[in-house]
Amino acid sequence: MRALTGHPLRPVTEMSPQRVLLVNLACMGAPALLIIQGVLQHGKVDWFAAGLGCITLFALVALRMFDLVSQVHDKARQLDAVAHIDALTALPNRRAWDLELSRRIAAARRHGSPVVVAILDLDHFKKYNDEHGHQGGDNLLSSAAAAWRGQLRPEDLLARYGGEEFGAIFDQSKLADADRIIERLQAVNPLGQTFSAGAAQWNGSETAEELLARADVALYAAKAAGRNRVYVSSIR
Template identity: 85%
Template sequence: MSQSLLHRADREQPVDVTAMRATDREADAGDTFDATRHTRAMHLWLLWLGGAVVFAVGQAFTDPKGPVGGLMSFSMPVLFTVGILGGVLVNRPRPRWPWLMLASAGLVTVIGYVVWTSGATTLAFSIFMTVYPLEAIALLLIVRGGSWRQDRAGLLDTAMISVGLGLACWMLVITPLLQVSTDLPGGPLVALFPLGDVLLLSVLVRFFISRGLRNAAFWQISVSLLFQAVTHMASLLPTIFSAGATDVRALSSLSSFLIAAAAFHPSMRTFSGHEPRLATEMSPRRVLLVNLAGMAAPGLLIAQGVLQHGKVGWLAAGVGCILLFALVTLRMIDLVGEVQDKARQLDAVAHIDALTALPNRRAWDLELDRRIAAAQRHGTPVVVAILDLDHFKRFNDEHGHQGGDELLTTAAAAWRAQLRPEDLLARYGGEEFGAIFDHSRLADADRIIERLQAVTPLGQTFSAGAAQWNGTETAEMLLARADAALYSAKRAGRDRVYVSPTR
């Protein structure tokens, strides 16, 4: 529905929604994703998946060190980039630039391969490392839009789980790899590659912590991230355990093909940039993940001690504990803040009149008891007045309920502006308002009420009854005297103020 129509100057008039829909269809005619294009995208998606299976099977039967195997490995990032660009051209997502950013990860990988073949191994692996953050940022922008910055609770929970994953990776994978780094191509830098996999897994955790649109494209990206982490870890673990190398090229290629397949699938249009609903409640799954992250440091110390014959990475575990404690503290502060916000909202609902934004009857009763108690302690005078708009029912009948509501809101605002900071004006009920004048006697209250009469809006008047606390009576007795004075004013013809003599 067109926002320009919703915000037009004559928005007071009823809006023809049918006309608005027709206008929107005409405006979007140049970018309509019709059934023909949807069918074409589905055919391309199926063709792409079929090609991915053929490529992966062929790769499984080729020698990785041979010319064909090398050419297939080099062509994979190129196909990754071409596939995403093709999906963007076919489906035309909005916005497009996160997808283009994701496609650039393939080009960066190609550059890394070129540098690798030139002999600059360390520089090549440095280039390869940049692919991880580039891919992670692009995917967050595609799947979560800008909402990832708004969900503080989700970010903290993701950070806690990521610290746990990172600690496990460091103690059980990276530390052993650093001990045999001389056997790795690229030296110690290769041992840090699992941190990139932790980053991708953190993106995957972020996807599932908040609620969003989970369609075919989303699941393809999620499975791809999982495949990437598994294949990278599987290629490094044989080095740790001195086992034979496992050829995981086919699975690695499938992970790249799956992300490009997500770009080809028509569902990518509906979730690209889609703003998810923030999942602020702590679901059982979320509680379990956060608790597992919190137990990561002591659990990993035990596991490392068993696997490495008593040798433990106390420094990594200590840093991990500090980070987790800091994140848990921030999460608790965030939860306490949410509880306080809810409490303030409930308090406002319970004590504020929704129409006039004045304190309601409940707030009036509490405040009157408090002020009478304070007057009793300090020996100060206090006056209570009840104001009743004259002939409100007739005004309501003539001007409708909206007119009556306008009278109540404008009168409340005008009267409140004339009161002193220590005075209280509340909506007592219906067209009746209550006022408490602290440190005042009847003469003081009368002068204030006279000012209120002068600013009563829309040419209306009110009747008022006032009573000064006698030093011993209860709030109910004081209100009864003010109420009796009000009815005397109304019986006398309205538009006047009656006061109850102090007994």
């Protein structure tokens, strides 16, 4: 979100036909001056004026090019940020989650540090959505995201995994640490609702997909056991 709000985009100036014509006329000014002087003064030209005009012209063109390139870079940076942010909750989206999970597992592999992944699923969300409408469901999702984010450590990542599911990555954590954090999230879950969670600790060799699959199995076990609880997958 810092990337989205830190530097507002400047409006891009449109290159109208009149503006293009003006630029072309300016570009032809210096050579036209040389030709006119050469004809009227029998080959004797004011080289200083012509040289100064060319330098000024090229400097203005270079400045304009620099400004346009800066605007393109600003747009590219903010579009990249938008592509990785969930519009409803302002959390990282599934694409950002996948990239970050792979990066953190690679870091854990290099340093031998623990990492835990958890999948959080709001209980009976479809029923809540039917009773309160889509706006009420959206409000629950955004309220939950805001409440949970306030309970996480700076190194933790919370993302919108899809629908009513959220993903969390707990860096430098073991299952016991993650379990305590998830309990804090349960305590602040908004609007009287609950969620179920499944967590798994990286075993040191598995892929991101295998780790997520174990967390997903633990989540379904928590839901099957009655919801509003956390199940963990033992390290294999």
